[in-house]
Amino acid sequence: MPIGRRERAKQDKRERIMTAARELFAEHGVDRVTTQQVARRADVAIGTLYLYASTKAELLIMVQNEKFAAAVDSGLAAANAAVGQGALEPVIALIRPVVECVREHIENGRTYLCELVFGDPAEPYRQAGLALAGRLEDGITGLLSRNEYIDAADAATLARVITAIIHISTTATVCLHRSDEAVLADIRDQIHATLAPHIRAA
Template sequence: MRDARMPIGRRERAKQHKRERIMAAARELFAKRGVGGVTTQEVADRADVAIGTLYLYATTKAELLIMVQNQKFAAAIDTGLAAAAVTAERGPLEGVIALIRPVVACVREQVENGRTYLHELVFGDPSEPYRREGLALSARLEDGIARLLSRDERIDAGDAATLARVITAIIHISTTATVYLHRSDDAVLSDIREQVQATLSLHGNPA
């Protein structure tokens, strides 16, 4: 029985190794030239795999980008949640800003990649595995915002969920709209802060 399992284990390790090479190649090329300046053939060449092999892991360049960005997005959310945990006592606004600060930096690290990533999550096929993973990360971010808002006794769970949805929409627009492209991360975050503060104030919860 053990011998029967061994080839499967080796195949799985080989597949994982190829996936890691493809991810590393895509991450490096997208960071340098943006998703629009890279072809799938270039990623395959950099990863030292055949183009047909690459398509076993991602059938389009958009899927490659989502693979890469999902990792970055997940790490940014983890960092934000940790930061929010130590600032939430300063009020819902500060907790939310601490949470979204690394998310904003992640999306804007390479602006074309970030815009394309969010666009693909919103308008792409939600049943595609990588998009499904990205949408789950977006839901995790929204849930994290809602939980921070719920710490304020003036905000019930239902309102917190609604406000979190509004705030994630603010983040999406502020990090992808053309008018904001040439602003610094700090300027974008400051604008988001003002919008979130106004949203909370309109709800009757001054931050």
């Protein structure tokens, strides 16, 4: 059904706020952006902005959730194309766009992941971000479950370990100045070492 004028106006304001936040975070990093700057660029009152996101952290989560969702979609498609290449390659295909997404602007990516882990899980934007993280974990579980040497229970546990590896490797200070390829290579080595005992034992 066609939406009303008021709803269209709300959607327009939300899109302007999202666009302004996305641009400013990309240009300056989350630490050097204020909600007032976002409101000015979006051409809305600061009170209006707070109707859509009550904090700068929520603005960042809104923006990063869109990017994270696209990265997970891309990774799942790549993983399906790599099925049949052993246990490791489909998982790497899945996580590659996720790692690249988080590291696109490292400060923003680190802050985003920390907000998801340590922020209020009942906050709606965080709930959406955590659901995306769950979708990534479920995708890894599904890939590992296809391997004849890994049972379903182990696949779920291993997926949690792998997501922890991704989180640490993309946010740790020691990794900040490494290239994406170097970080992905390190993650590959860690996942290989994690999966190898299960495959050998079988």
